[in-house]
Amino acid sequence: MSDWLKPQDTDEKNFLILVVDESRLIKHVVSEALTSHYQVMTATTFNVGMQAIHSATPPDLILLDIVMPGAEGFETFRRFRIDAAATHIPIILLTAESDPEAGPKGLTIGAADFVAKPIVPDVLRARVAIHVQLRQQHIALKAAYDTIQRQKEHVEQALILGRDLQISLLPGMPDKDNRIAAAASMTRSLEVSGDFYDFFYLDPNRLCVCIADVSDKGVPAALFMGMCKALIRAKSEHLLSTADIVTAVNEQILKQNKSCMFVTLILAILDARTGQLTWTNAGHCPPLLVGSHETRTLKARHGLPVGTSDAPFSEGTVLLTEDETLFLYTDGATAINNGKGERFGETRLIEELSHREGSEPQSVLTAVTEAIAAFSKDSGPVDDMTMVALRFMGHGKRLEIALGESAMAAGILDERLKMFLVHSQLPDAYHASIKIVLDELLTNTHKFGKMDGVALKARISVEIEAQNLTIRFSDNGAPFNPLEASAADISSPLAARSIGGLGIHLCRNLMDQISYERRDGKNELTLTKQIFTLRQGAPIVAA
Amino acid sequence: MTGNTSQDKVSFSTEVLEDHVNVTAIGEIDSTSSIKFEHELRKLITKGHTKIAVNAEHISLITSAGLRVLLMMAKELYRVSGGFVLYGCQPGVVEVFRITGFDSILHLVDSYEDALTELGGTLTPLSDTKDDSQRVFH
Numbered sequence: 259m260s261d262w263l264k265p266q267d268t269d270e271k272n273f274l275i276l277v278v279d280e281s282r283l284i285k286h287v288v289s290e291a292l293t294s295h296y297q298v299m300t301a302t303t304f305n306v307g308m309q310a311i312h313s314a315t316p317p318d319l320i321l322l323d324i325v326m327p328g329a330e331g332f333e334t335f336r337r338f339r340i341d342a343a344a345t346h347i348p349i350i351l352l353t354a355e356s357d358p359e360a361g362p363k364g365l366t367i368g369a370a371d372f373v374a375k376p377i378v379p380d381v382l383r384a385r386v387a388i389h390v391q392l393r394q395q396h397i398a399l400k401a402a403y404d405t406i407q408r409q410k411e412h413v414e415q416a417l418i419l420g421r422d423l424q425i426s427l428l429p430g431m432p433d434k435d436n437r438i439a440a441a442a443s444m445t446r447s448l449e450v451s452g453d454f455y456d457f458f459y460l461d462p463n464r465l466c467v468c469i470a471d472v473s474d475k476g477v478p479a480a481l482f483m484g485m486c487k488a489l490i491r492a493k494s495e496h497l498l499s500t501a502d503i504v505t506a507v508n509e510q511i512l513k514q515n516k517s518c519m520f521v522t523l524i525l526a527i528l529d530a531r532t533g534q535l536t537w538t539n540a541g542h543c544p545p546l547l548v549g550s551h552e553t554r555t556l557k558a559r560h561g562l563p564v565g566t567s568d569a570p571f572s573e574g575t576v577l578l579t580e581d582e583t584l585f586l587y588t589d590g591a592t593a594i595n596n597g598k599g600e601r602f603g604e605t606r607l608i609e610e611l612s613h614r615e616g617s618e619p620q621s622v623l624t625a626v627t628e629a630i631a632a633f634s635k636d637s638g639p640v641d642d643m644t645m646v647a648l649r650f651m652g653h654g655k656r657l658e659i660a661l662g663e664s665a666m667a668a669g670i671l672d673e674r675l676k677m678f679l680v681h682s683q684l685p686d687a688y689h690a691s692i693k694i695v696l697d698e699l700l701t702n703t704h705k706f707g708k709m710d711g712v713a714l715k716a717r718i719s720v721e722i723e724a725q726n727l728t729i730r731f732s733d734n735g736a737p738f739n740p741l742e743a744s745a746a747d748i749s750s751p752l753a754a755r756s757i758g759g760l761g762i763h764l765c766r767n768l769m770d771q772i773s774y775e776r777r778d779g780k781n782e783l784t785l786t787k788q789i790f791t792l793r794q795g796a797p798i799v800a801a
Numbered sequence: 802m803t804g805n806t807s808q809d810k811v812s813f814s815t816e817v818l819e820d821h822v823n824v825t826a827i828g829e830i831d832s833t834s835s836i837k838f839e840h841e842l843r844k845l846i847t848k849g850h851t852k853i854a855v856n857a858e859h860i861s862l863i864t865s866a867g868l869r870v871l872l873m874m875a876k877e878l879y880r881v882s883g884g885f886v887l888y889g890c891q892p893g894v895v896e897v898f899r900i901t902g903f904d905s906i907l908h909l910v911d912s913y914e915d916a917l918t919e920l921g922g923t924l925t926p927l928s929d930t931k932d933d934s935q936r937v938f939h
Contacts, residue, residue, distance in 0.1 A: 672810075690862045690893045697831040697864045748902030752879060757872055760901050761865040767900040 273297060273390050276317035278307045278334065281325045284352060284377065288321060291379035292386060304334050311344045318393050319386065320349040324364070327357045332367065339368055348389050352377065420480060421446070429457050437530035437651050437681070438465055441619035443627060445590070445643040452479030452521075453588050453644040454487055458494070463530050466494055469586040469646050470523035471542065473563070482519045486511065486564070490525065500525045500538040501560065501573035508540075508564045508571065520565035524586055526648075533578035533650045538571050540564050543592065543604075546585040546611060547576070548622075550658070553608045580652025583619060585611055590643030591626070597636035606633070618677070619647035651681050656721045663704070663714040675720075682722055688789065691768040692720060692729065695785060698761035699731045707735020707781075722789070729769070729785040738781055739774045740765070810834040813841045821852035821884070821920050823913070827859040830867030839870040846874070851883025854916040858889035863897050875907060884908070888916040 273296040279285050285300055292298050299317070301307035310317060320338065324331040335351065338344045348370035353360040361372035370389055373382050425444075442455050452472030460466050468490055472479040486507065493506040504525055511521075524545055526537035537545065537556070541563035547554040561571035578584065587607070594602045610629045614622045623645050630643070657678040675696065679689045696718060703716055716733040746759035766772055769785040776782070811828035822845050830838050845853060853874070871887075878885045886908040890898070898904040910916050 687893070693829070693831070693862055694864045694897070697866070701832040701864075701866060746901070748900075749905065752872075752875055752906040755872060755876075755906055757865070757869045760868055764865055764897065764900060 271295070271297065273319070273393075274299065274315060274317045275319045275321060275386065276301060276307060276310050277321045277323075278304070279323050280304070280334070281323060284323050284375070287377050287379065288352075288382065291377070291382045295383065296386070296390070304337060307334075307338070308341065308344075311338075311341065311347065316343065317347060319370075319389055320344075320347055321352060321386075322349050323352045324354060324357070324360055327354065327360075331357070331360060332364070335364065335367070335369065348393065350385065350389065417477070420477065421451070424451060424480060429455075438528060439619050439649040439651060440465070440467070440647070441623050442646045443623045443644070445627065447475070447642055451475065451642045452483055453590070453642045454483050455586075455644055455646050456487055456490065458491065460494060460498070460527065465528050465530060465648075466525070467528065467584075467586070467646060467648055468523060468525045469542070469588065469644060470521050471588040471590075471642075471644070472521045473519050473565075475642070478517060478519065482517075482521065485514070486521050486523070499573060500527055500536050501571045504538045504540055504561065504564065504571040508561075509568070511565045512568055515565050518565075520563040522563045526584065526586075528578070528584070528648060528650065530650075533580070533582075533652060534575060535578055535584060536573055536575045538573045540571060541566075543587060543589050546587075546608060547578070548583040548585055548611045548614070549579060550581060553612045555604070555608070578650040580650065580656060582650050583611075583622065584646075584648040584650075585622070586646040586648075588642065588644040590641040591630060591645060594630055594634045594641065594643070595637045596633050602630055602633050619649050622647045651677075655682070655723065656719065658719045659717070661700070661716045661718065678720065684722060684727070684789065688727060688787070691787070692727070695729055695765050695768055696720075696731075698765050699783065702738075702740070702761055703733045703735050703781075706738060707733055709736050725789045727787045727789050729783075731783045731785070732780050734780050737776050739776070740783070741772060741774050811837055813837075815841070815845070817850070821854055821917070822850045823854045823856060825856040825859065829862040830860060830870075831862065831864040832866040835864075835866040835870050838867060839873070842870065842874050846877060851878055851881050852920045853878065853883070853885050854913065854920060855885075855887045856889060856913065857887045857891070857894060860894055861891060863894050865901070868897070868901060868903055871903065871907060884920045886910060886916040886919045888913055 275292060275296050275298050277285065277288050277298060277300045279288070279300055279302055282302055289298055289300075299310060301310055307320070311320075322335055322338070324335070326333075331354075335349065338349060349368075351361060351364040351369045351372040353364070353372050353374050355375050358374070361374055364372050371385055373385050440457060442457070444451070444453065444455070446453075452475050454468075454470050454472075456466075456468040458466050468487075470483070470486060472483045472486070474482075489507045489510055490503065493503045493510075497503045497506060504523070521540075522542040523540050524537060524542045525540075526535055526545070528535050538560045539545070539556075539558060540561050541559070544558075545556045547556060556574070556576065558574045560573055561567075561569060592602050592604055592607055596602070606629075607626070610626050611622065614625055617625070626645060627643075657674065659674055675693065679692065700716065703714065707714055712734060714733065714735055716731065718732075719728075719730045721728045721730075740762040743759055743762055746763035747756045748760075748763070750756070765785060769787045771786045773784045774782070775784075811826060811830055811834040813827070814825045816823040816825075824841065824845070826838065826841075828834065842853065871885075875885045888910045889912065890909055895904070895909070898907065898909065908916075908919055910919060
């Protein structure tokens with residue numbers, strides 16, 4: 259028995275026992291047995307007993323004399339039991355010698371105990387002592403429970419503060435960089451978390467990104483997490499390879515880690531000039547690489563979780579192609595359950611990501627978060643879940659898009675084209691030309707290209723190479739050579755002016771050259787234009 | 802990816818005055834947004850307005866789909882002896898008008914004041930007059 263379970267109140271004199279003695283026959287023997295140890299009050303009617311129970315100092319224990327045989331004898335007992343103030347006060351029945359079944363029956367309907375008459379003072383005192391002790395323990399437990407509850411509220415308040423502090427410590431997104439777009443999201447359970455992510459530039463061209471999951475949750479995990487994060491930043495200042503940084507962080511943590519915590523993490527460095535990604539995976543879920551054709555899992559492991567072994571870490575490199583997105587996550591994302599025992603899992607995650615190819619990192623994260631929420635709507639609360647998406651925009655030199663029929667009409671090209679142009683460093687004057695040409699070609703294909711039994715598709719590429727802009731437009735529609743189309747009307751008076759052919763006329767005039775080829779059942783148009791820039795160092799050529 | 806809708810690409814504000822309507826269009830008028838452009842202008846013609854000035858200062862781009870709408874509206878308004886003038890066009894838009902010969906059938910002027918002068922006078926379609934000096938924006 260723990261200390262706090264021992265009766266605290268050793269002065270049993272404070273214990274108040276109510277004797278309900280309707281026949282007035284047992285008063286003396288009961289008083290004799292108990293008054294030396296406890297306070298005793300006697301009620302000779304039910305009502306007087308009830309008054310005592312509802313008084314400012316209610317009894318701790320009730321002794322009830324059963325006078326009448328059979329069911330009638332329990333009438334008073336029942337009336338006490340159904341009174342809200344009396345339900346928690348234990349009742350000991352004093353049963354008649356002539357009714358041996360009364361005691362056991364009383365126990366079945368809620369009596370704490372019974373003592374058969376004739377009353378032997380020592381026996382009665384011993385029985386009462388047991389219940390006094392139980393009662394004292396109950397009171398002590400209740401007090402301890404209340405204390406714990408109060409402390410729990412304090413701790414919870416502190417945890418909420420801690421959690422808010424953790425959130426405020428999360429890094430902002432990297433500065434606007436034309437070459438890399440980044441986004442991160444964190445869905446958290448109601449506790450301080452062991453998940454974290456970080457972004458920082460090692461130099462103007464290399465962005466370091468980290469995602470990690472500490473082995474536990476709560477305050478110790480949060481403290482451990484803070485230490486890891488600070489160590490990674492510190493070690494990154496003079497070490498340049500992810501393997502070296504993680505190895506150094508691991509050494510430091512092993513020295514200090516008395517609590518045997520560990521952290522799984524991925525540390526990656528993306529070179530914004532080339533798209534080269536160097537990464538070290540220390541026991542974490544593998545990174546995913548979302549490209550235009552497929553989503554790859556970077557399965558390589560470069561060591562155990564940090565804090566578990568003194569073996570050095572290795573690293574891997576991969577070259578991101580333009581528009582590829584690196585997706586990092588903690589296992590909260592895949593471990594989440596749908597309430598039928600199925601995990602969301604990597605396969606669903608990859609499928610979800612493949613639909614988002616080419617989207618802005620932030621919209622990728624929003625879509626994945628929504629998909630996971632929809633999947634797990636019937637299961638419990640969401641566990642900690644952290645995701646980071648890093649998109650390599652490349653040099654802004656080439657854009658490639660495939661469009662289906664509905665996409666042609668819906669202006670679906672706009673978002674990608676807009677982003678491409680923003681990052682292209684192409685003079686503004688060319689933006690409008692590219693937009694007009696693509697709008698005209700798409701409209702043309704959509705209006706005139708349809709053939710029975712063929713799902714219309716178009717493939718567009720826009721490429722900027724040295725001083726040349728090249729637009730390639732290919733569609734599987736009906737054969738159509740725009741160069742042979744009849745000339746547009748550009749001179750009739752208003753009333754007689756027709757609109758046909760203006761789109762192609764515009765394309766021919768906005769670009770320098772157009773060539774057409776029908777190849778493999780496709781119309782293939784190539785449009786080129788020379789780019790004149792006024793930037794320093796570039797030749798200034800008169801238009 | 803949802804793609805932009807025509808609603809995102811272009812927006813309008815319309816000011817109905819005593820003897821004309823001043824329509825300000827903001828954004829790009831291409832194959833998706835021209836539908837909204839047409840709807841906006843057609844609404845005015847249906848209500849009986851015959852003199853329309855289009856503030857083109859904030860039109861950043863126009864494609865042949867937008868030209869189609871302009872041609873239709875100009876034809877309808879001149880048929881009923883109304884007027885249709887665009888003012889403040891950006892160079893890129895003027896370039897499209899030039900390439901397509903629309904500068905010879907649309908009244909293009911610099912400012913709102915110029916547009917009011919045009920609308921207030923007796924307007925006739927440019928190409929119906931043989932006088933080239935009335936053209937603006939060469």
